Structures are given as structure tokens and as C-alpha cells.
Amino acid sequence: MKTLHVAVLTLVLAAGTHAIAAANVSSPLPDAIAQDDGHRQLAEFAGLWTVRQSLWLDAGKPPQIDPGTALFTPVLGGRQLQQDLRVSSREPFQALGYIGYDPRTHIYVTIWMDLHLANPLLMRGRYDVADRTYRFSGETTFDDGQTVPTREEFHRIDADHFIVRYFETRGGREALVVELAYSRR
Structure with missing residues (x-):
């Protein structure tokens, strides 16, 4: 029973x-959530973009520069913006990213997955109206178990251009790892 x-x-x-x-x-x-400024700002990035990737593989050496494309698509009723990034380099590169906004806390959340990361990279941040820059911070764990602080700046130049810079801190020193320059097609 x-x-x-x-x-x-x-x-x-x-x-x-x-x-x-x-x-x-x-x-x-x-x-109120579906029509807030944060989600409207993100929707403005929707579309196809040409990308110029600069990748710093070795400190003190010039970056490897490769062309690519990115498609930004609003998903989940416009609550998230999905990025499908493809870069033509020695080894083809693909990544998926999502960025969303919580209007209650005014926090943006981004998650990034690519062919080189074992784990998704999750970062949180805010938008600075004065310099038109989204600033995110988080951390990632690499295959060797090392956890590394990360930071990303997403700077809007105008309606048709923006730059994303991704930094990692290793051994107490922050370094620029990747810069992606986007131009609307």
C-alpha cells in the first residue's frame, strides 16, 4: 500500500x-519584457556581417588575420540573439554565441561555444551608453583544468560596424586573444 x-x-x-x-x-x-530597450538594441545587430578576425597565438608576435562571416538572428521570441560565426583560416573555425538581456537587472548574458573550447563560456555584463560598449566578464576552464578569468568588450562604432575584443588573464597578466571586426553586408 x-x-x-x-x-x-x-x-x-x-x-x-x-x-x-x-x-x-x-x-x-x-x-514590458518583449519591448524593452535592451532587447531592441540587440535586435539591431540582426543580419549578415563580414568579419575580420585577428588572433594572437603568441605574445609579442603579430596576429594571424583571417576573413569570415557572421549571421546574427533573433531567437526565442527575440529574447536572445544568436550568432553563427565562421572563419576561413588554416583550420576552418566555427562558433555559436547567444546574447540575451534581463530587463529586471539590466544585465546582459552571453554564452559562447566554439570548436576549440571544451566548455561553453558564460559571461555577464552591462552596456555603457557613453562609449557604446557592452562589457562582459566571466571565466573558463581549459582542458588542462586551469580556470582563467575572461573579459569581452563589444564596441558599437555605428549601425554597420562593431568590434569585439576577447581577453584572458593568465599568470596575473591580461592579454588580448581575439579581435573580431564586423561590417554589415
């Missing part, structure tokens, strides 16, 4: 949880 009671309770909880989850998925976003 006790086993039957536990089984019924488990089924009721599972059904209730499924109903709550289904209600949350089908609920539209409140207008």
Missing part, C-alpha cells in the same frame, strides 16, 4: 510539474 501511495504521489507531482512547465512555455512574454 505504501508503494502504491508513493507511485501515485510521484505521478501526480510529475503531471503537475509538466502542466506548470507547459504553461510557462506557452505563456507570452509580458510587453
